[in-house]
Structures are given as structure tokens and as C-alpha cells.
Amino acid sequence: MHVVVCLKQVPDSSEMRINPKTGTLVRQGVTSIINPYDVHALEAALQIKDQLGGEVTVVSMGPPFFEQSLKEAVAVGADRTVLVSDRAMAGADTFATSRVLAEAIRRIEQEFGPVDLICCGRQTIDGDTGQVGPGIAARLDVPVLTYVIRIREVDPKGRTIVVERKVEGGRQVVRSTLPALLTVEKELNELRYASLPGMLRAARHKPIVWNRETLGLERTEVGLLGSPTIVAKSFTPPEKKRETVMIDGSDPQRAALELADRLLAHPTFRKAVVAARRSAAMAAAMAGGSGEAGSSRGR
Ligand SMILES: Cc1cc2nc3c(=O)[nH]c(=O)nc-3n(C[C@H](O)[C@H](O)[C@H](O)COP(=O)(O)OP(=O)(O)OC[C@H]3O[C@@H](n4cnc5c(N)ncnc54)[C@H](O)[C@@H]3O)c2cc1C
Known part of the structure; x- marks a missing residue:
């Protein structure tokens, strides 16, 4: 089995900020990590290699410092890594990224040699679109299995794979032909630690670096020029103010009245209370009307 893993290096989300003037991510001084879903895609590939033999190739598109993540992939067991890096590829949207x-x-x-399976994360934590995996599958014309939470069976001879997918309200078992592309969830597997020989190998490792020309792509097919998406505005929404008020509950009747007063003073609740009173009044009027008719009949 030859499994390819698509792996992206992303800014650590706990430190992520957006420049309010330019609307772009502030990357300076922010720690980079491997996208948290992609480490599970890599683990899936390594487990398949452990069971069935073969090779794991990791591919990433990004600037030269992405080499750090590729070395980490080698430390846990990846056989080779490819970094697709070119200034012309900067500013790529999901369309251009999946093309590259x-x-x-x-x-x-x-x-x-032939690729049997491609493993991607469900989504990244910076771009967050979840479009790249399906985009690659469409371009390579292979089946795509998204939200994978378990790989039940891989049959290299029969050229099939059986996975469990997370779907709303349950899980779905799907059999697909190989080659196929998976996008995986974090619950798919437990991650392994790097071994000492792995770390030594990683320290010496140099990724294979390809650029736009190596891949035979035109300047207009990559980066900003090859990206139909325009992010018009990007901003951090203002934080909502939250207030907690403690009501003394020693006198329940008084506490209930105070709660009712406070709710009525709140614009959202006031609207709800006014609407509720109106419907109650209408219901009472209707009930009263039929009651009168009933009583006149009774007279
Ligand atoms: C704040 C912000 C907003 C953005 N908004 C948009 C937008 O609205 N529309 C748009 O098209 N683009 C947008 N982008 C750009 C988008 O992040 C890039 O296109 C990005 O390279 C890929 O998309 P993604 O991060 O959403 O990947 P996803 O589709 O979420 O990634 C899914 C999987 O694909 C693989 N993958 C993704 N990127 C790479 C890579 N570079 N190398 C290797 N594997 C990869 C990984 O396995 C990953 O888990 C935005 C970026 C930022 C930072």
C-alpha cells in the first residue's frame, strides 16, 4: 500500500489573531503546529503501513518553514516528504490549493509508484473550509469518504476499503474502491510518539522540494492568480458582555418578584413577555366569548 498524507502547518489556534486593519492572520510570533486533524490522517496511514506494509508519503504546500512539520512526520514513521513551495503559490484559496x-x-x-489511498484531515484550523480534500478527489477522479471515524478494513488485493463515517445522528458504513481519498476526524485513532531512531532520522531528513514549474502548472493556475475566491473582509466579532446577578433566595416570593422584574427590564425577555401576555389575553378573550355563547344557550 502506498498512502499519501496531505499535511498543513497552521498557526496555533490558541494564539491566533487577526490584524484589524488588513483583515489577515497575524503569523509573526505565533507558534506553528501540524493541523490537529492531519496528525490523525498521518497516524491512519502509518497504521495501514504497519498492518499491510508499503510506504507513506507526506505532501504539503507552503513556505520553506513547513519543513519543520515534515520532519515531525518522519519522526513518527513517514518514509518520504514532499514540500511544494513557490512564491507564486502564495495567497491560494481552496481551489488553487487542491489543484496544486x-x-x-x-x-x-x-x-x-501508484498511490492506493490519500488521507487528509477533516479541515484545517486556520482556513477551516474542509474543501481541499474533496477538491483533490474531484481533480484526481477518485471516490471521497469524508468524516471518517474508523477504518474497518483495507483490502489491497480486492482494491476496496470499508470505513465508518460520522453522519448526523449516527454513523454510516461505506465500502469504496481503491484508490480513494479520506478526510478524517480526530476520534479515528490514538497518536503514537516519535521513537529515538525516528527522531534521529528526522534530524537528518530533507524534504523533496517541488515548485510550480516542476509540477508543470501555469502562473495563472496557482496562488492568488489561480484563486477565484476573494475574502472581502475578515474580522474578530466584538466580545459579548455577560453579567451575573445573584438574587437572595431566602424569601422565595420576594426572589420570584425580583427575578420577574429583572426579566421584564431585559429587552429580549420584555419582548417575549409582551408577546406571551398578548396571546394569553387573546386566548382568554376567545375562551370568554365561547363561554358566553354557551351560557346564553343554557339560559
Ligand atoms: C482567515 C482565512 C480565511 C480564509 N477564507 C477563505 C475562503 O473563504 N475561501 C477560500 O477558498 N479560502 C480561504 N482561505 C484560504 C485557505 O485557508 C487556503 O486555501 C488553504 O490553503 C486551504 O484551505 P483550508 O485551510 O480551508 O483547508 P481545508 O479544506 O480545511 O483542509 C482540509 C485538509 O486538506 C489538506 N490541506 C489543506 N491545505 C493544505 C496544504 N497547504 N498542504 C497540504 N495539505 C493541505 C489537509 O489534510 C487538511 O486537513 C482563508 C484563509 C484564512 C487564513
């Missing part, structure tokens, strides 16, 4: 990654996977097949 699909081309890189085609090139990986040419150089290192």
Missing part, C-alpha cells in the same frame, strides 16, 4: 496538491500527487505517482 492534486498535481503533486500525480507527480508522486510518476516518481514513486
Whole structure:
């Protein structure tokens, strides 16, 4: 089995800020991590290799410092890594990103042999769109299995895979032909630690670096030029103010009255109370009307 893992290095979300003037992410001074879903995609690939043998190739599109994440992938067991890096690729949206990654996977097949499975994360924690995996699958014309929470069976001879997908209100078991592309959830597996030999290998590791020309892509097919999406505005919503008021409950009747007063003073609740009173009055009027008719009949 030859499994390709798509792995993106992202800013640590706990430190993420947006520049209010430019509307772009502030990356300076922010720690980078491997996208949290992608480490589970890598683990899935490594488990398949452990069970069935084969190779794991990791591919990433990004600036040269993404090499750090690729070394981490080698430390846990990846066999080779490919970094697709080119200034012309900056500002890519999901359309351009999936085009570049699909081309890189085609090139990986040419150089290192057929690819049986592609593993991606469900989504990234910076762009957050979840579109890149399905985008790659569409370009490579392979089936896509999203939200994968369990891999039940991989049959390299029969060329099939059976997975469990998370769906609303349950799970769905799907059998697909290989090659296929999975986008995975975090509950798919437990992560392994890097071994000492792995860390030593990672320290010496250099990724294979490809650029736009290596992949035979035009300038207009990558980066900002190849991206139809325009992010018009990006901003952090103002924090909502929250207030907690403690009501003395020693006198329940008084506490209930105070609660009612406070609720009535609140614009949202006031509207709800006014609406409730109106419907109660209408209901009473209707009940009263039929009551009168009933009593006149009775007279
Ligand atoms: C604040 C912000 C807003 C943005 N808004 C938009 C927008 O509205 N529309 C739009 O099209 N783009 C947008 N982008 C750009 C978007 O982040 C990039 O296109 C990005 O490279 C890929 O999209 P994603 O991060 O959403 O990936 P997702 O589709 O969420 O990623 C899914 C999986 O694909 C793989 N993957 C994704 N990117 C890479 C990569 N570079 N290398 C290797 N594997 C990868 C990973 O396995 C990942 O888990 C925005 C970016 C930011 C920072």
C-alpha cells in the first residue's frame, strides 16, 4: 500500500489573531503546529503501513518553514516528504490549493509508484473550509469518504476499503474502491510518539522540494492568480458582555418578584413577555366569548 498524507502547518489556534486593519492572520510570533486533524490522517496511514506494509508519503504546500512539520512526520514513521513551495503559490484559496496538491500527487505517482489511498484531515484550523480534500478527489477522479471515524478494513488485493463515517445522528458504513481519498476526524485513532531512531532520522531528513514549474502548472493556475475566491473582509466579532446577578433566595416570593422584574427590564425577555401576555389575553378573550355563547344557550 502506498498512502499519501496531505499535511498543513497552521498557526496555533490558541494564539491566533487577526490584524484589524488588513483583515489577515497575524503569523509573526505565533507558534506553528501540524493541523490537529492531519496528525490523525498521518497516524491512519502509518497504521495501514504497519498492518499491510508499503510506504507513506507526506505532501504539503507552503513556505520553506513547513519543513519543520515534515520532519515531525518522519519522526513518527513517514518514509518520504514532499514540500511544494513557490512564491507564486502564495495567497491560494481552496481551489488553487487542491489543484496544486492534486498535481503533486500525480507527480508522486510518476516518481514513486501508484498511490492506493490519500488521507487528509477533516479541515484545517486556520482556513477551516474542509474543501481541499474533496477538491483533490474531484481533480484526481477518485471516490471521497469524508468524516471518517474508523477504518474497518483495507483490502489491497480486492482494491476496496470499508470505513465508518460520522453522519448526523449516527454513523454510516461505506465500502469504496481503491484508490480513494479520506478526510478524517480526530476520534479515528490514538497518536503514537516519535521513537529515538525516528527522531534521529528526522534530524537528518530533507524534504523533496517541488515548485510550480516542476509540477508543470501555469502562473495563472496557482496562488492568488489561480484563486477565484476573494475574502472581502475578515474580522474578530466584538466580545459579548455577560453579567451575573445573584438574587437572595431566602424569601422565595420576594426572589420570584425580583427575578420577574429583572426579566421584564431585559429587552429580549420584555419582548417575549409582551408577546406571551398578548396571546394569553387573546386566548382568554376567545375562551370568554365561547363561554358566553354557551351560557346564553343554557339560559
Ligand atoms: C482567515 C482565512 C480565511 C480564509 N477564507 C477563505 C475562503 O473563504 N475561501 C477560500 O477558498 N479560502 C480561504 N482561505 C484560504 C485557505 O485557508 C487556503 O486555501 C488553504 O490553503 C486551504 O484551505 P483550508 O485551510 O480551508 O483547508 P481545508 O479544506 O480545511 O483542509 C482540509 C485538509 O486538506 C489538506 N490541506 C489543506 N491545505 C493544505 C496544504 N497547504 N498542504 C497540504 N495539505 C493541505 C489537509 O489534510 C487538511 O486537513 C482563508 C484563509 C484564512 C487564513
